[in-house]
Amino acid sequence: MKEHWERTQPPFTLTLAQIDELVRPAFPDSWVRSAQLIGDGLSNTNYFIQLNDLPAPYLLRLYRGGKDIAEKEHALAHLLGKRIPIPSIYFTDWSCTQIDQPWAIVEWKDGSLLRDIRKSKDPEVITAAAASVGKTLAHIHSYRFQVAGFFGKDLQIKEPIAMDPHFFLAFVEDSLFAKQTAILLGEPLAHALWTFCQHYAPLLGQHQDSPVLVHSDFNGLNILLEENQTCSVSAVLDWEFAFAGSRLIDIGNLLRYEEHDSLFATYFIHSYLQARGTLPEDWQLRSRLEDVIALCDLLNHSTMKMPNRVNDLKRLINRTVQSYPVR
16 A cells, blocks of 8 residues: 655655744744654645643644645644544644645544554454445535635635546546556557546436535544544545545545445445445445546556655556456
């Protein structure tokens, strides 16, 4: 699961003195005694910081995507905080006066990454984690919108998108033939992917559900769980890519590395449905179709200098194409 993936950009590095100076407006009577760069994220920069006179640690989050991303995460933390386990945001600075990136002081959440828990060989741990994740995602998807699209200020839809076969094929075609995805995939796999997409794209126009809140990066690197008897979700992290769209996007992302009938997938889906999540009968194929967009977009932002990332994405795309052969 994104093991050893290369970042598209290096993390934004700061010295301890710079971090102390940066966060002083948030803690005028304290000073930062330690700061540790956290390496699991592939986009933004996060520091685990501890202050001299406060027992609780905090997260210093530097946003690569700019003010709009920072505002969106702040609005989502406010909207979801009472129902979804999401870190609170205590302080924000979007002025870019001290550094050229907006930043925030975020609540530190304890827990183990779902990525690591899924490596457990204990079936009770896996099923408990799957059940909690399924329930949590169903609650996230209970937030509905009139139209699909990208969020503007206060989570209003500023850029509507049509989640239909035409949009899907246009995005894949642009990725393959205008950008570099075809080059990175190689001609045989690129041709197989295009054939697959053309054949199955009409499914995306059938029985469309109303748009829901989509995390859009819902996977084992962004889900923390408490390692107790219930193995419950303690936090869903990194909402920078969230938008209003198809619930199958999150399903496809989470189960990207799973076999269809794996223990985790089985209990996750059962819990999701039990918590009033809804899925079409052909959800497995359609979630794979939705995930093709994410995989192509990741390749669009990759280069030959990222072999771990590119090879993993090629393997995932080949697996999808081989799982649903076009006859």
